[in-house]
Amino acid sequence: MAITRRDFLRSSACAFGSMALASSIDTFGVVHALTPQAASDYKALVCVFLNGGNDGNNMFVSLDQYNGPAGSTVEGYSNVRAASGLAIAQASLLPVSPVSGGSYGFHPNMPEMQNLFNQGKLAVLCNNGPLVEPLTRTTYQNGAGKKPMQLFSHSDQIGLFQTAIANNVSQTGWAGRLADRTLGLNGAATFPSNVSIAGINLFLTGVDTRQLAVADSNTTLANVLQLNMSGSASEQASRLVAFNDLRTLDNNFKLVKAASDTRSSSIQTDNALSSVNPTLATVFPNTSIGRQLKQVALLIKACTDPAAGINMKRQIFFTQIGGFDHHSAEINGQINLLTQVSQAISAFYAATVELGIQDKVTTFTMSDFGRTFQPAGTGVNAVGTDHAWGNHHLIVGGAVLGHTLYGTYPILRLGGPDDTDGGTNPRGRWIPTTSVEQYAATLATWYGLSTADLPAVFPLINRFSTANLGFLA
């Protein structure tokens, strides 16, 4: 196994003994020669995870299918969703006319997304979800096609979206593996490429890549990883020597070592961030997702500011907004949450424009799963939806070939050609027409992953017709 530059950095960071360091120098010479050329430009991927499973059926509605056949209770948006109080009035949907044809409406609380769509900075990927291989209703129902594991379960489906491996439990996420494979693009920079503003997640975990997790913009970057020690400066200094020394001990116990490694990473990053103080003129909404995305924008500014000396070329960020598991009270729930999503993504895009890097940053949504087209419960304050599969996602940025749809919008018919469900009470769980792997591979290719490395990051990608859905320039 070739020793990567990351291995060297990790071993040298851990090796406090000079012997160990000296013996690594030779290795470094070799490794340096093998390291790919650092990228000349900056690029970042920013994930906004809609935790709980956003009901894309109400976020982005086909106006052509708004009214189904008269009298039908199984086909058409209003026929299926209006009686229970789940349908959004046609007049209040925010209409758009995609280049790809048809007419659609954004959720009424997403005017910023409608605006970005019309500017060509936003694309909608329709009916996307985890797939092991392409499936149809027939091959799904007769068992001829391979299905993803544990469909419709939150934890597993979050895993499938974050790992992009639909037929197995993976302990690495696709952003983690992507960072493993593109490490060289960051040249000599040592700052963690993968950063979460929403706690630890599988998405950013690689074989070698470990994520940095920091708090949102309520805490300034200089203070975001601060170790507070009481006492005089000299007491702190001697205590810190011991504090650091203890982490070199008992590393044969794996959990002890894991705890020590996390803290060492934190302290190293603290040193890098201790003197930065980036500012932005763009105003972000004071919501959790707003503050998370603001912190991403601040980090991008700090990590690309030559004066700060961090000099990153490739970064992947993870942000998250929870509460989408609307088995009940979906109408008011989505009004609240999609307002936050739309305002925060819009502000973030504006911040990238302010930084002059809007073409270098791509923001995209992921979510556990879509939700049943048929409602659960009834009454505008109570009605919700259950777990389903295919879902619509938003992709935003200057590099996005926007104002159009990718994938295929499902036929809104219970028991129709896109529904998994047969029997007497089909619920409308859409079989995805593009896979998470294709979605992710498109983003990863733009980020800089080579075609040769695609299968290493996305092991099932060759089962699909294309590895590039074409929504990025």
Next chain:
Amino acid sequence: MKTCFPCCTGITFRLSLLACVLGLSLAAANAATNKKPVLLSQATNTRAVAFESVSMKAEPFPLTASLPMGNDLRTRICIFAMDLELLPGEGANAFTSDVQDASGKIYPLRVEFVGQVPNFPGITMIIVRLADDLGDVGDVLLRLNLHGMSSNRVRVAIGHSGGGPADDPGAVATPAPPTPPGADQPLVPDPYTGPASEADTVRFLEQASWGPTPSEIARVKAMGFKAYLDEQFGLAPTNTAKGSNYPDLTFPLDDSTQQCPTSNPADPNYNQNVCFRDHYTMYPVHRTFFSNALYGNDQLRQRVAFALHQILVVSANSEVNRPSWMTIYLQALDRNAFGSYRTLLNEITLTPAMGEYLDMRLSTRTNPNENFAREVLQLFSIGTDVLNPDGTAQRDAQGATIPTYSQADVNEFTRVFTGWNFATAIGAGITNFRDPMLPRGGQNHDAGAKTLLNGFSIPACSSPNGAANIACAQSDMTAVMNNLANHPNVGPFISKQLIQHLVTSNPSPAYVERVARVFNNDCNGLYPQGCTNTRGNLRFVVQAILLDPEARGDVKTDPNYGKLREPAQYITGFLRAFNPKSFDKSTTSDGVLGGRSSTDFTGSLDQPIFQPTTVFSYYQPSYEVPGTKILGPAFGILSTTTTLRRANNINTLIFNGVSANTSPTAASPDRPRGTSIDISNLEALAGNPADVVNALDALLLHGTMHPQMRTSIITAMNAINDANITTRHQKRARTAVYLVATSSQYDIQR
């Protein structure tokens, strides 16, 4: 015990030869439990006595078997061990094994067979399968673990000989003794009726309580673990009527603006913020939780109930955000912590808080909602994969896991749970979050026939209407509870998680199996006294977990052993170790650890008590520590941010304490007394820093402190040289406490 030897029929001769020629003998076997297994090596070095299975070839071992058998082409190798103390019937799934290559990378090996060598009853042959990701790495060091104890490491050549890591410090050759050893004695479980060792007492209290205190260590050490458990099982909680430590709270009006108007002329002491805090936030529940953790006597019930909360989750980070509502749920956890799992599942299912949290109360025949049906299957009872009795997943012919249920099953369970709602309102404008939910009647319950798991079916009810519909909902509930509680997955699924919460994140399958057997029948364990042939008896399950040989012993050397202390345990354990008091040290802490919300001492560590983000709790039992291939559930919330906050919170508690505060009002302050620790006993020892460090080693690390850790801490203490002796001793003691309590060595309960 099996006597077939797929590996090597010529072993007898070779071992005889070794036995005749070699002179080094091993120390006499120790009678105590948890002996270290000894792997046999060559006479003069640490190279293993090892052969390739089937082919009998010596090393270097190819990665693919020389004589492959079946579809799995990976090489198996035979190694030999002595000094194994096995429980009757214990076999391969009691062992774990790994090898480490020259780069330091560790590869787990599956142990596939364990058996006595013919004519050498004291020598055991063990077959391990080379890991899939192991390449041609040359020499590796191989280890075997049993009951949390690690063997010596022996050298094995993989692919080619040579290279490899240096021998472990102090490693010596461990050849077979000149006289063949007699058979290993089976492990006889200690009854734990007599006094215990200090180190194991500390370990026991880390597992069975919110943390050892000096007085509890002395008391439990003297009384023994069995007597302590019996005492704990019998202790009445403070709210005896509810079987719980949580006091009954008043149910406020649903509308908080009516309950808590801006002013109340009738009450001169009225304050809106106080009203809101006490009726609509988790503040009263948090205070009870922390006060009980710090001072309550029924520590074991509290630990078990908190573990059960993380399995059968209702989160107040939802619409269920009233303390009175959560209290009913928490009381059910307390009441059944040592009771019947089936009763627990049934009571939690019908708790209004759960009905609201997972929407069962909305689910009706015509508008079914599958939220509860799915989570009761996935999380509260059987899990997603069909399990073996030892908790490992069963696999089909292609090696894939087998799902326990399909979407069709979820649909059937959804129908079973239709037609329930809250009982009659407590009063005008007060929804009944107090009493168990009741069937709605009408035609709201789906009265048709249903098929549950394992071929169990429920016939259609006599009539879909009215009283018959109510009776149908109730009989279906009984049937579904029986179907779930009797499913063979429940024992291993629940037992493994309880072990992970109390003892270790990576229990051996044999340990899980022993506990699961007790779950299946409380007489099927090592400690059957008082059993009644009952299934799901959590009291016996908890006892089996805590007295198991894999849990007990003074020290555990298996490198995978232990668990990260989750924030609640970390903070309360630290406080309990150091005599927690009010801020002014005149009385007890008020149990308010920091702010009122998720920013308190555990919330800031991503464990806001009773407010996990989702039904998947604060972290997941299947979380694997990146890069290790071992589970570390609580590592799911140990990030670069929370790791520093852990240290910073300890820093605050040692150097500042939590001061009292008088908001919202002096008459009803959030923190009437505050919190601090008292380390005066350590300050009194600080004239000799080593004495302080020794005391902390015993109290927090049960005597496992690394010598260099000791040296480093003493050096830091000696750097403090204030002229005032009181100041000097205080600062030195604080420095030592800080360094031990913030160490990774203390982070991990081992």
